[in-house]
Amino acid sequence: MTDRELPPLNALRAFEAAARHQSVSRAADELHVTHGAVSRQLRLLEEALGRPLFTRQGRQLALTEAGEQLRDGAGAAFDQLRDAWASVRRPAQAPFVLGCAGSVLARWVIPRLDRLGRDLPELKLHLSAQEEPLTPALGGLDGALLIGAPPWPVNWQVSVLAPERIGPVVSPRYAGWSRLAGQPANALIDEPVLHTASRPQAWRDWSAAAGLPTPPHTLGQGFAHLYYLLEAALAGLGVAIAPEPLVADDLASGRLVAPWGFRQTSASWVLATPARGADPRAPSLARWLEHALASDEAVR
Structure with a gap:
């Protein structure tokens, strides 16, 4: 992956939700997909990155140092994207x-x-x-x-x-x-x-x-x-x-x-x-x- 290349966006979306909820199940509920679908996207993202983003602590997920860094950037980016989408969808008049x-x-x-x-x-x-x-x-x-x-x-x-x-x-x-x-x-x-x-x-x-x-x-x-x-x-x-x-x-x-x-x-x-x-x-x-x-x- 080059410096200007984006990660798989579906996988990034699944990661952002899982990191925010610290749960694959709750991320799946939010995204209206199965638990397995979110898990596959997380594995895809980790494989693309070449290192883990999560460790497990009982039933909850804990972010690695790389996971915390990506969570902060992805969370801010998705918030900005949601705000821009809401603004564009708002009728001009x-x-x-x-x-x-x-x-x-x-x-x-x-x-x-x-x-x-x-x-x-x-x-x-x-x-x-x-x-x-x-x-x-x-x-x-x-x-x-x-x-x-x-x-x-x-x-x-x-x-x-x-x-x-x-x-x-x-x-x-x-x-x-x-x-x-x-x-x-x-x-x-x-x-x-x-x-x-x-x-x-x-x-x-x-x-x-x-x-x-x-x-x-x-x-x-x-x-x-x-x-x-x-x-x-x-x-x-x-x-x-x-x-x-x-x-x-x-x-x-x-x-x-x-x-x-x-x-x-x-x-x-x-x-x-x-x-x-x-x-x-x-x-x-x-x-x-x-x-x-x-x-x-x-x-x-």
């Missing part, structure tokens, strides 16, 4: 399926869709509201825009877009606003504040970051989702707490005010995509999202 929580979708993504369409005309988005926790496989999504903190699933590729900042917001229509206006943040300790079941720790986290001795003592009306919480704040029902980007437009218009400021949490805005076979359009979307979040910050 297929939409990019982006999942995000309903509140993020309604209050941040949709108001910016027109700008996104102008900046990335080649990217056709299909938006999917996700109210349940995302699965490690991302549930068939091409990507997910979310607020969270590590550790992340090992089969995600995560692009960090911006740190999360949260803070209290209130409508000037709120009946208690005249009492709170101009008061320091500790005035909220005795205020019955609005809250949401989806972020039960939000008031505690903001209070600690703001240097308050304790979170507000009284939780007022609660809501199942952040979207409803912010609608209640807009309706003048009380003081709510929210991620800054989700209220950016309301602050700019004066529908809400945030006199006590926003504080950074341990979470971040991220775009999660599959670690393998990721859509090649994901990096440009990540850059756009990062810039859009930074632009919102700069405007304020």
Whole structure:
């Protein structure tokens, strides 16, 4: 075999599966062939190489030094080939399926869709509201825009877009606003504040970051989702707490005010995509999202 000659590819495929599983039987199951067929391919590869690739340890296979070297190279090559095949098979005009929580979708993504369409005309988005926790496989999504903190699933590729900042917001229509206006943040300790079941720790986290001795003592009306919480704040029902980007437009218009400021949490805005076979359009979307979040910050 010359330096430029490839090994028998069927045999190499059988070897890669057997090395990954450390089992001829499991490799045969994956490849939908018989145990004997895989064994024959492994013998063919060893004969072509002129030295063993495996030794047996009981019922399991153990790689020799040459086997480990070939496993690393073959595994990387097959991963790259699978990713390239998945990319080629993907229809050129297929939409990019982006999942995000309903509140993020309604209050941040949709108001910016027109700008996104102008900046990335080649990217056709299909938006999917996700109210349940995302699965490690991302549930068939091409990507997910979310607020969270590590550790992340090992089969995600995560692009960090911006740190999360949260803070209290209130409508000037709120009946208690005249009492709170101009008061320091500790005035909220005795205020019955609005809250949401989806972020039960939000008031505690903001209070600690703001240097308050304790979170507000009284939780007022609660809501199942952040979207409803912010609608209640807009309706003048009380003081709510929210991620800054989700209220950016309301602050700019004066529908809400945030006199006590926003504080950074341990979470971040991220775009999660599959670690393998990721859509090649994901990096440009990540850059756009990062810039859009930074632009919102700069405007304020």
